[in-house]
Amino acid sequence: MLIIIHSETNKSNIQQNLGRPEYSYYFVLKEFRPVLERLGQVLEVSHPDELVDRLYADCQSRGEACIFLSFSPPHRTADHYACPTIPVFAWEFSTIPTESWQGEPRHDWRRVLGRSGAAITHSRFTVQAVRDVMGADYPIRAIAAPVWDRFAKRGAQLDKQPRASRVTLNLRGLLFDSRTLDLDAYGPNPLREGSPLLFDAPAGDCQLVLDGVIYTSVLNPYDGRKNWQDMISAFCSTFRDCDDATLVLKLTHHDIGNALNDMLHHLYKNQSYRCRIVLIHGFLADPDYERLVEATSYVVNSSFGEGQCLPLMEFMSCGKPAVAPCNTAMADYIDADNAFIVDSTDELSAWPHDPRAAYRTLRYITNWDSLCSAYRASYDVAREDPQRYARMSDHAIESLRRFCSQDSAEQALGEFFRQVLEQRAAPATPGLAG
Template identity: 70%
Template sequence: MLIIIHSETNQHTIAQNLGRSEYSYYFVLKEYRPVLERLGRVVEVRDPQTEVDALYLECLSRGEGCVFLSFSPPHRTPVNFTCPTLPVFAWEFSTIPNEPFDSNPLNDWRTVLRACGAAITHSSYTVDAVREVMGADYPIIAVPAPVWDRFSARGAHLQRQPLASQVRLKLKGLLVDSRKLDLRAFGPVALREGVGINFKAPPSEQELVLNGVIYTSVFNPGDGRKNWEDMLSAFCVTFREVDDATLVLKLTHHDAEEALDDILHHLYKNQSYRCRIVLIYGYLADADYEKLVQATSYVVNTSYGEGQCLPLMEFMSCGKPAVAPRTTAMIDYLDADNAFLIDTTAELTAWPHDPRRAFRTLRYITNWASLCRAYQLSYDVAKGSPDRYEQMSVHAVASLKKFCSQTAAEQWLNVFFERLLENRAVETPGA
């Protein structure tokens, strides 16, 4: 069987696309690829319009099955190919787009999903949302990006201790430390003074030393779903008088000033605090990323919803318990034994690509007081209950193995593809 794969962002464009729409699909494709290669021949194409059907016709000529996996949301998935096409997509809202808008009939995802006849997503939450409008028997499967093997291997030799002690890591880029920053430079525009940051300076080598109880979050600050404002303000309030609590924000974006400017202003607004806030904008080599994971006590997520959340899955696969809400895709792998759970409230919102901003779906708002409690409880465990921390760490690894290991992904995809071959005659009859 030939499995054709494509995402709009690829290895040649990822650097300039960081933080832009749909960039994360490339990382999902990369994680899927080793599993797909166990199930068939894999070819990654750069121009689906000219390559996909040509490859499909070659397969037909020799009696070989063929399918095209488009790592993209349905409205960006082509439906004009002869080759069987499946969108592989993430979604974090309670409903899928079920009406056309912006003069594009494909924005009604029902049109695409009917044309494709099947789909792959990453959570049971999204499967339920699709089947709500497509019918209970619509062929869709939840297969998260299989990150567990790679990150559990990294975590296997890390000490499962909740407190960091003089962990040093190097990066090439911009490092902002609240204890070394003149925050006056990021106050209200009319009142700014002091020394700011030269965002135009070339990237330089930086060293970061981490100690104490470390909370880490990896996200794109331009992604409106991430709700980093609550994450930051609750941290500053909870640990206002605590010296050894540190929040590390590893930021993924293509523009340093755009990524950091608003966060720096919030650092100014939340003064004063004795806890430490560290912003990392730049490249971490694998060894130093591993040191960041090693130093981390807890991985943090305060988003309005997640299609799967690769950083959360990665850190938990390494044995790092979470501080996060149990909503959307996170329902599949978070529980009270591997995370300090944050309460949420449902709120009406719009689908993110709908220019009308019409309320058609739900997102989940963080309960700020609950987030403060989760911070405090997790800190208390890190400082005073090493046995409980160890149990949570072990359970995090086990939970993520069940959710996003390569073995699990291979089993689910193998059964799914076999059913497609049987029900839709993906293979040439008689082959």
């Protein structure tokens, strides 16, 4: 079988696309590729309009099965190919788009999903949202990006210690540490003339030393779903008098200046506190990324919903318990045995690519008091109950193995491809005469 794969972001443009809409689909494609290679020949294409149907015709001529996986949301997936086309997409809202705007019919996902006849997503939550519209028997499968194997290997080499001893990381980029910053320079208006970050500061070689109870989150600060504002304010409030609690935010975006201004202003507003906030923007080589994982006590998420959340999955696969909500895709792998659960409530919202900002769906708002309580409870476990921490670590590894291992992905993909191709080959059922 030939498996054609495509993402609009690829290795040639990832640097300039980092943090832009849909950039993370490239990382999802990369995680799926080794598993797809177990199932057939894999060919990644940059210009599908030029190649997909030509490759499909070649396969048909020699009796070989062929399928096209578009790692893109449905409104950015072509719906005119002869080749069986399956969108592979993430989604974290209660409803899928069922309306069109700006003259583009594909904004109504029913069109693309109907023409493709099948889809892959990453959570049971999204499967339900699709079937609510497309019907209970619509062929859609929840298959998470298979990150577990790679990160579990790293986790197997780590001691399950809830508190970090002294760990040193080397960084090429920007490093901001609340212990050494003059935060008054970032308030009350961080964008005023003369502000230290009106332009991007030059990147350089930095060194970061971490110890104590370390909370880590990896996020795009321009992504409004990530809700880093509550993450920071709840941390500063909870650990106002704790000098051994550190929140590390590893930031991903190609142009970070404005976001850093905003984040540093939030550090200013939440003064005074003895806890430590560290912002990192830049490249961490694999050994240093592994040391960051090793130093981390808990991985943190305070978002309004997730399509799957690769960083959360990666850290938990390494055995790091979470502080996170249990909703949307996270409900598939977060539970009280591997995480300190943050409560949330739903509220009206808009589909993120809808320029009308029309209320058509729900998102899930973090309860700030619950986030503070989860921070406090996790800190107490890290300091006073290493046995419980070790149990949570073991359960995180096992939960993520079931959710996102290569073996589970291979089995699910193989079954789904057979189902799709058999349906495609089956003769159409004649309609009833009117």
